[in-house]
Amino acid sequence: MSFKYVAQLPSPKEIIEQYPLASEYTALKKRRDQMIADVLSGKSDKFLVIIGPCSADNEDAVCDYISRLAKVNDKVNDKLILIPRIYTNKPRTTGEGYKGIFSQPDPEKKPDFTAGLIAMRKMHIRAIQESGLTAADEMLYPDNWGYVEDILSYVAIGARSVEDQQHRLTVSGFDVASGMKNPTSGDFSVMLNSVYAAQHPHSFTYRGYEVETTGNPLAHTVLRGAVNKHGRSLPNYHYEDLDTLMNLYAERDLLNPACVIDANHNNSNKQYLQQVRIVKEVLHSRRLNPDIRNLVKGVMIESYIEEGCQPVGGGTYGKSITDPCLGWEDSERLLYDIADLC
Numbered sequence: 001m002s003f004k005y006v007a008q009l010p011s012p013k014e015i016i017e018q019y020p021l022a023s024e025y026t027a028l029k030k031r032r033d034q035m036i037a038d039v040l041s042g043k044s045d046k047f048l049v050i051i052g053p054c055s056a057d058n059e060d061a062v063c064d065y066i067s068r069l070a071k072v073n074d075k076v077n078d079k080l081i082l083i084p085r086i087y088t089n090k091p092r093t094t095g096e097g098y099k100g101i102f103s104q105p106d107p108e109k110k111p112d113f114t115a116g117l118i119a120m121r122k123m124h125i126r127a128i129q130e131s132g133l134t135a136a137d138e139m140l141y142p143d144n145w146g147y148v149e150d151i152l153s154y155v156a157i158g159a160r161s162v163e164d165q166q167h168r169l170t171v172s173g174f175d176v177a178s179g180m181k182n183p184t185s186g187d188f189s190v191m192l193n194s195v196y197a198a199q200h201p202h203s204f205t206y207r208g209y210e211v212e213t214t215g216n217p218l219a220h221t222v223l224r225g226a227v228n229k230h231g232r233s234l235p236n237y238h239y240e241d242l243d244t245l246m247n248l249y250a251e252r253d254l255l256n257p258a259c260v261i262d263a264n265h266n267n268s269n270k271q272y273l274q275q276v277r278i279v280k281e282v283l284h285s286r287r288l289n290p291d292i293r294n295l296v297k298g299v300m301i302e303s304y305i306e307e308g309c310q311p312v313g314g315g316t317y318g319k320s321i322t323d324p325c326l327g328w329e330d331s332e333r334l335l336y337d338i339a340d341l342c
Contacts (some may be wrong), residue, residue, distance in 0.1 A: 005195075016117065054320045056086045072335050078291055083133070087156075089103070107313070123291070137154075157178065191222075199217055258295065272326055
C-alpha cells in the first residue's frame with residue numbers, strides 16, 4: 001500500500017477533555033466573537049486588526065508577543081479589535097519546509113501529530129489566559145476544526161485552499177468569522193464563490209460522519225495579492241481593487257459584504273516593511289469613499305518580536321522561521337497609527 005498508517009490520532013473530544021478551556025474564558029470568547037460579528041455585520045464601526053507571527057512556532061515567544069499586544073489593546077479598544085494570529089498550520093507551496101506546530105511541535109525534530117495537537121491547543125489556551133485575547137488561526141486542514149472550535153474567534157482559509165470543496169463546505173459549519181482569501185491567481189470570482197458556498201447550508205461527509213450545516217453568514221473576503229503567469233506579485237489592495245470588489249459584491253446575493261486586507265504576502269511581495277505603507281493606503285481609501293469604508297472591515301499584518309526571519313534552528317527568540325515579519329517596535333507604532341486614522 002502507498003499509505004503507512006502510523007498511529008490513530010486522539011479525537012477532538014479526547015483532546016478537549018484533556019485540555020479544557022475554563023468557563024470564564026468560554027464566556028470571554030463568546031463576547032469577543034460577538035464583537036467581531038458586529039463589525040462584519042455593520043453594527044459596529046470598530047476596525048479589525050489580525051496581527052501576529054507568520055507561524056506560531058514557539059509557545060513562550062508567541063505568548064510573550066500576545067501579552068505585549070494585550071497592553072496595546074487596552075489603549076485602542078475603543079476603535080480597534082485586535083485579534084492575535086496564532087497560526088499553527090503552515091501551507092508550503094512545494095510541500096517542503098516547516099509545516100507548523102501541529103505537524104512539528106519542535107521545528108528541529110520529526111513530525112509528531114499527537115504531540116502537535118496538544119501543543120496547538122495548549123498554546124491557544126495559554127494565550128487567552130495571559131492576554132484576554134482570543135485568536136485567529138488558518139484552517140489548513142478542515143478536520144482540525146473540532147480541536148479548536150471552542151477557542152478560536154477567527155479562521156482564515158488560505159489562497160491554496162479557498163478553491164477546495166471540503167474547505168468551503170466545512171466553513172459553512174463554523175460559527176465564527178471566516179476570511180476566504182483570493183486564490184494565488186487573484187480571481188475575485190473564485191473568492192466570492194467560496195464566500196457564497198460558505199454562507200449556505202450543505203450536507204457532506206466529515207470525519208467519518210454524514211453532517212449538515214446551516215451556513216456561515218460571517219464568511220467574507222480577504223485580499224492578499226496575486227501572482228501573474230511569470231511568477232511576479234500583483235497587489236490588489238489599491239482603491240481601484242476595492243471599488244471593483246465592492247461592485248462585484250453588489251452583483252451577488254451575499255450576506256454581510258465585508259473585506260479584510262492582508263498587507264503581506266503578494267500584496268507586499270513579502271517585503272515585510274511595506275506593510276506599514278500598505279495599511280495606511282488602505283485606511284486612506286476608506287476615508288475617501290464611505291462605501292469602501294463600509295466594505296473594508298480590517299487588515300492582516302505579519303508581526304513578531306524581532307523583525308525579519310531566520311532559518312529553523314536560528315536561535316533568535318521571537319523571530320520568524322517562515323516569512324519575514326515586522327518587529328515589535330514598528331508593529332506597536334503602526335497599531336497606534338491605525339487607531340488614530342480610523
